[in-house]
Amino acid sequence: MKFRNFKMVDYVVYGRGSFDQLDEILAPRRKGDAPVIFFVDHYFEGKALVNRIPLRGKDKVIFVDVTYEPKTSYVDKLAAELKSEFGTVSGIIAIGGGSAMDLGKAVSLMMTNPGSSADYQGWDLVKLPGVYKAGIPTLSGTGAEVSRTTVLTGPTRKLGMNSDFTPFDQIVLDPALTANAPVNQRFYTGMDCYIHCIESLEGTYLNEFSKSYGEKALELCQYIFLEKDQWDEECDDKLMMASYAGGMSIAYSQVGVAHAVSYGLSFLLGTKHGIGNCIVMNHLEEYYPAGVEEFKRMVEKNKIDIPVGICKGLTDEQFDSMINVSLGMKPLWENALGKDWEKIMTREKLRALYERL
Structure with a gap:
């Protein structure tokens, strides 16, 4: 058996207020007068967080548009503009949700590849x-x-740049930065973590490494979304660690049916990742019965509306496009259904599932 030699993030800082150490963290990474570029989720334009970014010399803040999930064309455009303006840069710092971080990782790679x-x-x-x-x-x-x-939507597929060169060199986990997140958005991204745990813990790739992280992340999600009656700082602290642990769990295993189906929605309809996962999870009793039942209790307790009927009126060609993207996620299907997954998840069965969404 060949074991995966898993590349992790090099440096991690965690704690409320740790964002204010950014200047100190970046200082040894600066190369001459090559600037540090800050990709900031456009949600923060005009907000106080921007004033706390430690700009030096030619450093630049770019408000990245995450209205839609990152496209390869947008990544290429950003990289080309930076090369044209600066030649090279000392680094790229991504501040925001998953899409902003995906852009940061992708543009970093395209500065050299x-x-x-x-x-x-x-x-x-x-x-x-x-x-x-x-x-x-x-x-x-x-x-x-x-x-x-770093998950990107390309001309023909939605698929990540999966490589040992993709992980961040540094992450700063400051729960205080998540304090004012919109309620629905916070729930959808929190459910992405919850669904990571269900898919990892019930997958055929499961091992003690991913299980240890997955079980802890799941326990944190259950506490936050089922036991707590009011959102507070403790929830922000715990959800940030659940996100980290859930990410570690799938990094050494894989996600499953919800993600594989959600990628098709995102590619065709532009459905955001978190909400897409929720839309799909609502209909996966056949694959994750206990997880779906618990998920529905979380939705009800937190008074969240999950959209329905988003695939109504689609053409055969559009369904085929989603199915092609989804079935291209082979490791996800194998983790969920085993090596014979293609006999289980036929095009017809997947079409029927999309029609229910």
Whole structure:
């Protein structure tokens, strides 16, 4: 048996107020007058957080548009603009939700690798390390801060740049940054973490490494979304650690049916990842009966509306497009259903599932 030699994030700082150490963290990473570029979720434009960013010299803040999940064309555009303006940069710091962090990782890689980011959608296609990159989540749940992938929508598929060069060099986990997250958004990203745990813990790739992290993350999610009656600082602290642990759990195993189906929705309809997972999870009793029942209790307790009927009126061609993207996620299906997954999840069965969403 061959065991995975798993690349982790090099440095992790955790704690309320740790964002204010950023200047000190970046100082040894600066190379001459090459600037540090801060990719900040456009949600924060005009907000106080921006004034706390430690700009030096030619450093630049770029408000990244995360209205839609990152596209390869947007990654290529950002990388080309930075190369044109600065030649090289000392590093890229991503501040925001999962999409902002995915952009930071992808552009870091495209500063040093030739061609288009679409060329690297897949497993272990990236050949060169990117420039220094750090991730600072302002939403908890995606696990993007520890992920070995950066999920991008390309011309023909939605697939990550999965490689040992993709993880951040540094993450800053400051729960105070998540304090004012919109209630629905916070729930959807929190459920991404919960669904990571269900898919990892019930998958065929399960091992004690992923199980240890997955069980802890699941316990934290259950406490936050079922036991707590009011959102407070403790919830922010615990959800940030659940996100980290959930991300570590799937990093050494895989996700499953909800993510594989959700990728099709995102590719065709632009459905955001967290809400897409929730829409799909609502209909997966056949695969995760206990998890779906508990998920529905979390939805009810937190008074969240999960959209229904989003695939109504789609053409055969559109359904085929989603099915092609979804079935392309082979490791996810194998983790969920085993090596014979293609006999279980036929195109017809997947079409019927999409029609119910």
